[in-house]
Amino acid sequence: MALQHPISEADIHTYERDGVVCIRGQFDADLLAKSLALCVDHSTKTAVSLVAADDADGGPGRTIVSSHMARTSLGFMDIVANSPAAEIAARLMVVPDVRYLYDQLFIKEPGTTAPTDWHHDLPFWPFDGNDIASVWIALTPVNRDNSGLVYVAGSHKWNTLYRPNPAPPRQNFLKGGSGDLPPCPAFHKEFDNPEYRFVSWDMEPGDCLVHHPLTVHGAGPNASLEQRRVALSIRYFGGDAKWAAPLTSFTVPGTEHEMGLERGVFPANEDVFPVVWRRADAPGSP
Numbered sequence: 664m665a666l667q668h669p670i671s672e673a674d675i676h677t678y679e680r681d682g683v684v685c686i687r688g689q690f691d692a693d694l695l696a697k698s699l700a701l702c703v704d705h706s707t708k709t710a711v712s713l714v715a716a717d718d719a720d721g722g723p724g725r726t727i728v729s730s731h732m733a734r735t736s737l738g739f740m741d742i743v744a745n746s747p748a749a750e751i752a753a754r755l756m757v758v759p760d761v762r763y764l765y766d767q768l769f770i771k772e773p774g775t776t777a778p779t780d781w782h783h784d785l786p787f788w789p790f791d792g793n794d795i796a797s798v799w800i801a802l803t804p805v806n807r808d809n810s811g812l813v814y815v816a817g818s819h820k821w822n823t824l825y826r827p828n829p830a831p832p833r834q835n836f837l838k839g840g841s842g843d844l845p846p847c848p849a850f851h852k853e854f855d856n857p858e859y860r861f862v863s864w865d866m867e868p869g870d871c872l873v874h875h876p877l878t879v880h881g882a883g884p885n886a887s888l889e890q891r892r893v894a895l896s897i898r899y900f901g902g903d904a905k906w907a908a909p910l911t912s913f914t915v916p917g918t919e920h921e922m923g924l925e926r927g928v929f930p931a932n933e934d935v936f937p938v939v940w941r942r943a944d945a946p947g948s949p
């Protein structure tokens with residue numbers, strides 16, 4: 664599906680400088696309605712990777728996370744491959760094509776007190792490189808009070824890797840010495856610290872945030888008692904991305920034995936990581 668409007672040079676510059684940019688109004692109403700319905704329907708089903716965690720305080724809050732839906736659902740794969748998300752990622756990374764890495768659903772029910780802890784994504788994944796972008800699509804209205812994401816602008820350039828910390832906690836999650844990495848600081852305690860620049864957005868359904876894999880981010884509670892917060896985060900890669908030794912037990916289905924994958928090498932394994940968008944003048948285009 665074509666973009667509703669081109670990605671501007673200013674957007675590319677912001678993504679490069681801050682490690683995150685908000686792109687508005689690229690998803691049409693039909694696509695949004697379909698995406699929201701798929702996500703809500705999926706959240707009510709039993710799926711291998713679906714985790715629904717009630718708030719520990721016994722209140723009404725509940726966080727639902729699920730991953731890799733597009734590996735088994737044509738509906739989700741249609742969003743991954745045929746919505747504007749793939750082209751948005753490619754244009755911002757300035758790469759000629761992008762491959763699908765994985766997709767992840769995040770729901771925070773009204774009144775959810777559990778935050779999304781501060782983290783960056785790269786150490787969770789067996790990947791390295793800059794050209795990996797997450798397109799986090801708001802499917803409901805999002806703001807800072809209902810668990811909108813907050814980013815530390817420019818943190819993707821800190822040259823620091825923080826210890827991956829899964830929510831909810833999981834046994835034997837850390838691998839390869841990642842337990843020795845420093846924990847990600849609680850950046851909400853630094854909101855008044857002028858050393859950091861925090862960015863967040865009021866978003867309408869169909870606005871999306873695109874972030875670099877090392878940009879630190881987190882979210883507060885969903886203080887709304889009416890509005891659930893639903894987002895679909897799709898990860899794409901291209902350019903300089905490389906397969907790497909895993910630092911966690913996270914796996915992409917089909918890569919468990921690293922068949923056809925070599926550490927330090929671009930993972931051009933079409934079965935697992937298909938090309939989902941290619942610039943018209945790129946090598947390999949029809």
Ligand SMILES: O=C(O)CCC(=O)C(=O)O
Nearest residue numbers: 769779797799882894896
């Ligand atoms: O939506 C959330 O609460 C977390 C999203 C996130 O961390 C991501 O997409 O990388």
